Amino acid sequence: MVVDVIIIVAVLIGMFFGLRRAVGTATGRRDCCSGDAKPSGKKFRATRIEDTDEAHYPYATDLTVAGMSCQNCARNVENALDSIEGTWARVDLDTRTAHVLSKQPVDLDAYREVVSESGYRVIS
Template sequence: MGDIFTPGNIIVCLVVAVGLIVGVRRAVAGLVRGQSCCTDGEKRGHTRTRTPVVSDTDESHYPYAIDLPIGGMSCEGCAANVAAALNGIEGTWATVDLDERTAHVRSKRPIDEAACEAAVRAAGYYVVKL
Protein backbone atom coordinates (compact mmCIF):
# COMPACT_ATOMS: atom_id res chain seq x y z
CA MET A 1 0.00 0.00 0.00
CA GLY A 2 1.09 3.54 -0.70
CA ASP A 3 2.03 6.06 1.92
CA ILE A 4 -0.90 8.35 2.83
CA PHE A 5 1.48 11.09 3.94
CA THR A 6 2.44 12.23 0.46
CA PRO A 7 3.14 15.94 -0.12
CA GLY A 8 -0.06 16.21 -2.18
CA ASN A 9 -2.24 14.74 0.58
CA ILE A 10 -0.66 16.97 3.20
CA ILE A 11 -1.33 20.09 1.10
CA VAL A 12 -4.97 19.09 0.54
CA CYS A 13 -5.42 18.49 4.29
CA LEU A 14 -3.90 21.89 5.11
CA VAL A 15 -6.16 23.68 2.63
CA VAL A 16 -9.26 21.95 4.08
CA ALA A 17 -8.15 22.74 7.64
CA VAL A 18 -7.62 26.43 6.85
CA GLY A 19 -11.04 26.59 5.19
CA LEU A 20 -12.70 25.05 8.22
CA ILE A 21 -10.92 27.39 10.62
CA VAL A 22 -11.93 30.48 8.60
CA GLY A 23 -15.54 29.29 8.36
CA VAL A 24 -15.84 28.55 12.07
CA ARG A 25 -14.27 31.90 12.99
CA ARG A 26 -16.77 33.77 10.78
CA ALA A 27 -19.71 31.86 12.24
CA VAL A 28 -18.59 32.47 15.82
CA ALA A 29 -17.91 36.15 15.13
CA GLY A 30 -21.40 36.57 13.69
CA LEU A 31 -22.98 34.93 16.72
CA VAL A 32 -20.94 37.02 19.13
CA ARG A 33 -21.99 40.24 17.37
CA GLY A 34 -25.63 39.11 17.33
CA GLN A 35 -25.84 39.05 13.56
CA SER A 36 -28.45 37.09 11.71
CA CYS A 37 -27.94 35.68 8.27
CA CYS A 38 -29.39 38.90 6.87
CA THR A 39 -27.19 41.37 8.68
CA ASP A 40 -25.29 41.62 5.44
CA GLY A 41 -28.45 41.06 3.41
CA GLU A 42 -27.81 43.81 0.91
CA LYS A 43 -24.74 41.89 -0.28
CA ARG A 44 -26.97 38.87 -0.93
CA GLY A 45 -29.59 40.83 -2.85
CA HIS A 46 -31.98 41.22 0.09
CA THR A 47 -33.29 44.71 0.60
CA ARG A 48 -34.25 45.91 4.02
CA THR A 49 -37.67 47.45 3.72
CA ARG A 50 -39.03 50.03 6.12
CA THR A 51 -41.90 48.41 7.94
CA PRO A 52 -45.12 50.18 6.98
CA VAL A 53 -47.53 50.54 9.86
CA VAL A 54 -50.72 48.61 9.21
CA SER A 55 -53.19 50.34 11.49
CA ASP A 56 -56.21 48.26 10.49
CA THR A 57 -55.65 44.67 11.60
CA ASP A 58 -59.31 43.67 11.79
CA GLU A 59 -59.51 40.60 9.55
CA SER A 60 -63.17 41.26 8.79
CA HIS A 61 -62.11 44.39 6.85
CA TYR A 62 -60.08 42.26 4.45
CA PRO A 63 -62.44 40.14 2.33
CA TYR A 64 -59.71 38.86 0.02
CA ALA A 65 -56.89 36.57 1.11
CA ILE A 66 -54.20 34.35 -0.38
CA ASP A 67 -51.22 32.41 0.91
CA LEU A 68 -47.99 32.78 -1.04
CA PRO A 69 -45.15 30.28 -0.61
CA ILE A 70 -41.96 32.32 -0.24
CA GLY A 71 -38.44 31.19 -1.13
CA GLY A 72 -35.13 32.58 0.01
CA MET A 73 -36.04 33.24 3.66
CA SER A 74 -33.78 31.87 6.38
CA CYS A 75 -34.48 33.93 9.52
CA GLU A 76 -37.00 36.19 11.23
CA GLY A 77 -35.29 39.19 9.61
CA CYS A 78 -36.09 37.71 6.20
CA ALA A 79 -39.72 37.15 7.22
CA ALA A 80 -39.97 40.76 8.44
CA ASN A 81 -38.53 42.01 5.13
CA VAL A 82 -41.11 40.06 3.14
CA ALA A 83 -43.98 41.23 5.37
CA ALA A 84 -42.82 44.84 5.09
CA ALA A 85 -42.59 44.60 1.30
CA LEU A 86 -46.13 43.22 1.05
CA ASN A 87 -47.53 45.67 3.60
CA GLY A 88 -46.23 48.46 1.38
CA ILE A 89 -48.96 47.60 -1.12
CA GLU A 90 -51.92 49.88 -0.41
CA GLY A 91 -54.89 48.17 1.25
CA THR A 92 -52.84 45.07 2.06
CA TRP A 93 -52.04 43.46 5.39
CA ALA A 94 -49.54 40.61 5.33
CA THR A 95 -48.00 38.35 7.93
CA VAL A 96 -45.26 35.83 7.26
CA ASP A 97 -44.80 32.43 8.87
CA LEU A 98 -41.12 31.55 8.65
CA ASP A 99 -41.65 27.92 9.68
CA GLU A 100 -44.18 27.39 6.89
CA ARG A 101 -42.30 29.71 4.49
CA THR A 102 -45.64 31.32 3.71
CA ALA A 103 -46.91 34.88 3.44
CA HIS A 104 -50.55 35.30 4.46
CA VAL A 105 -51.80 38.24 2.41
CA ARG A 106 -55.14 39.93 3.13
CA SER A 107 -56.54 42.76 1.06
CA LYS A 108 -59.47 45.15 1.01
CA ARG A 109 -59.76 44.72 -2.77
CA PRO A 110 -59.06 41.85 -5.16
CA ILE A 111 -55.44 40.80 -4.77
CA ASP A 112 -53.04 41.56 -7.59
CA GLU A 113 -50.75 38.52 -7.35
CA ALA A 114 -48.32 40.04 -9.84
CA ALA A 115 -47.92 43.12 -7.60
CA CYS A 116 -47.35 40.88 -4.57
CA GLU A 117 -44.76 38.85 -6.46
CA ALA A 118 -43.01 42.03 -7.64
CA ALA A 119 -42.87 43.39 -4.07
CA VAL A 120 -41.41 40.13 -2.78
CA ARG A 121 -38.88 40.03 -5.63
CA ALA A 122 -37.89 43.68 -5.00
CA ALA A 123 -37.09 42.73 -1.40
CA GLY A 124 -34.74 39.99 -2.65
CA TYR A 125 -36.93 36.91 -2.21
CA TYR A 126 -39.25 34.99 -4.52
CA VAL A 127 -42.70 33.46 -4.70
CA VAL A 128 -42.42 29.70 -5.14
CA LYS A 129 -44.41 28.42 -8.11
CA LEU A 130 -46.26 25.26 -7.19
Protein backbone atom coordinates (compact mmCIF):
# COMPACT_ATOMS: atom_id res chain seq x y z
CA MET A 1 0.00 0.00 0.00
CA VAL A 2 2.81 2.45 0.85
CA VAL A 3 4.48 1.66 -2.48
CA ASP A 4 1.24 2.50 -4.32
CA VAL A 5 1.03 5.89 -2.60
CA ILE A 6 4.66 6.66 -3.46
CA ILE A 7 4.08 5.77 -7.12
CA ILE A 8 0.91 7.87 -7.30
CA VAL A 9 2.67 10.87 -5.72
CA ALA A 10 5.61 10.50 -8.13
CA VAL A 11 3.25 10.37 -11.12
CA LEU A 12 1.35 13.45 -9.90
CA ILE A 13 4.60 15.39 -9.43
CA GLY A 14 5.70 14.42 -12.94
CA MET A 15 2.35 15.51 -14.36
CA PHE A 16 2.59 18.85 -12.54
CA PHE A 17 6.01 19.66 -13.99
CA GLY A 18 5.01 18.46 -17.45
CA LEU A 19 1.89 20.62 -17.45
CA ARG A 20 3.87 23.61 -16.14
CA ARG A 21 6.34 23.28 -18.99
CA ALA A 22 3.61 22.84 -21.61
CA VAL A 23 1.75 25.95 -20.43
CA GLY A 24 4.97 27.98 -20.25
CA THR A 25 5.95 26.94 -23.77
CA ALA A 26 2.49 27.62 -25.19
CA THR A 27 2.40 31.11 -23.69
CA GLY A 28 5.95 31.97 -24.78
CA ARG A 29 7.34 32.30 -21.25
CA ARG A 30 9.51 29.21 -21.63
CA ASP A 31 11.87 28.09 -24.37
CA CYS A 32 10.21 25.59 -26.69
CA CYS A 33 13.15 23.18 -26.61
CA SER A 34 14.80 23.32 -23.22
CA GLY A 35 11.85 24.52 -21.15
CA ASP A 36 14.06 27.18 -19.55
CA ALA A 37 12.42 30.46 -18.60
CA LYS A 38 12.82 33.14 -21.25
CA PRO A 39 13.36 36.67 -19.96
CA SER A 40 11.65 38.03 -23.06
CA GLY A 41 9.54 35.90 -25.28
CA LYS A 42 7.08 37.96 -27.25
CA LYS A 43 5.42 35.86 -29.91
CA PHE A 44 4.99 37.67 -33.18
CA ARG A 45 2.12 36.68 -35.42
CA ALA A 46 2.94 35.10 -38.74
CA THR A 47 2.83 37.77 -41.42
CA ARG A 48 1.80 36.76 -44.90
CA ILE A 49 4.34 38.24 -47.30
CA GLU A 50 2.31 39.52 -50.24
CA ASP A 51 5.27 40.58 -52.38
CA THR A 52 7.64 37.63 -52.84
CA ASP A 53 9.51 39.04 -55.82
CA GLU A 54 13.08 39.48 -54.61
CA ALA A 55 13.67 42.14 -57.27
CA HIS A 56 11.35 44.45 -55.30
CA TYR A 57 13.67 44.32 -52.28
CA PRO A 58 16.78 46.34 -53.16
CA TYR A 59 18.36 46.07 -49.69
CA ALA A 60 19.53 42.89 -48.00
CA THR A 61 21.57 41.74 -45.04
CA ASP A 62 22.40 38.51 -43.24
CA LEU A 63 22.17 38.31 -39.46
CA THR A 64 23.64 35.60 -37.25
CA VAL A 65 21.13 34.83 -34.50
CA ALA A 66 21.98 33.11 -31.22
CA GLY A 67 19.57 31.06 -29.15
CA MET A 68 17.68 29.20 -31.87
CA SER A 69 17.54 25.46 -31.34
CA CYS A 70 14.59 24.22 -33.40
CA GLN A 71 12.33 25.11 -36.31
CA ASN A 72 9.88 26.83 -33.95
CA CYS A 73 12.68 29.13 -32.81
CA ALA A 74 13.54 29.93 -36.44
CA ARG A 75 9.88 30.64 -37.19
CA ASN A 76 9.67 33.01 -34.20
CA VAL A 77 12.69 34.96 -35.45
CA GLU A 78 11.29 35.02 -38.98
CA ASN A 79 7.91 36.30 -37.75
CA ALA A 80 9.61 38.98 -35.66
CA LEU A 81 11.62 40.28 -38.61
CA ASP A 82 8.62 40.05 -40.96
CA SER A 83 6.66 42.28 -38.56
CA ILE A 84 8.79 45.23 -39.71
CA GLU A 85 7.05 46.98 -42.59
CA GLY A 86 8.68 46.29 -45.96
CA THR A 87 10.85 43.38 -44.84
CA TRP A 88 10.90 39.73 -45.80
CA ALA A 89 13.05 37.37 -43.76
CA ARG A 90 14.06 33.76 -44.24
CA VAL A 91 15.85 31.96 -41.43
CA ASP A 92 18.21 29.01 -41.89
CA LEU A 93 18.39 27.08 -38.63
CA ASP A 94 21.44 25.04 -39.70
CA THR A 95 23.60 28.14 -40.18
CA ARG A 96 21.74 30.21 -37.54
CA THR A 97 21.36 32.93 -40.16
CA ALA A 98 18.47 35.24 -41.00
CA HIS A 99 18.53 36.56 -44.57
CA VAL A 100 16.57 39.82 -44.48
CA LEU A 101 15.33 41.54 -47.63
CA SER A 102 14.03 45.09 -47.33
CA LYS A 103 12.35 47.73 -49.44
CA GLN A 104 13.89 50.45 -47.24
CA PRO A 105 17.55 50.86 -46.26
CA VAL A 106 18.70 48.22 -43.78
CA ASP A 107 17.99 49.20 -40.16
CA LEU A 108 20.16 46.90 -38.06
CA ASP A 109 18.99 48.47 -34.80
CA ALA A 110 15.34 47.70 -35.61
CA TYR A 111 16.26 44.13 -36.59
CA ARG A 112 18.22 43.61 -33.36
CA GLU A 113 15.34 45.03 -31.32
CA VAL A 114 12.60 42.75 -32.71
CA VAL A 115 14.85 39.69 -32.55
CA SER A 116 15.62 40.54 -28.92
CA GLU A 117 11.90 41.02 -28.18
CA SER A 118 11.26 37.53 -29.50
CA GLY A 119 13.79 36.11 -27.02
CA TYR A 120 16.87 35.67 -29.24
CA ARG A 121 20.04 37.66 -29.91
CA VAL A 122 21.68 39.02 -33.06
CA ILE A 123 25.42 38.42 -32.75
CA SER A 124 26.56 39.77 -36.12
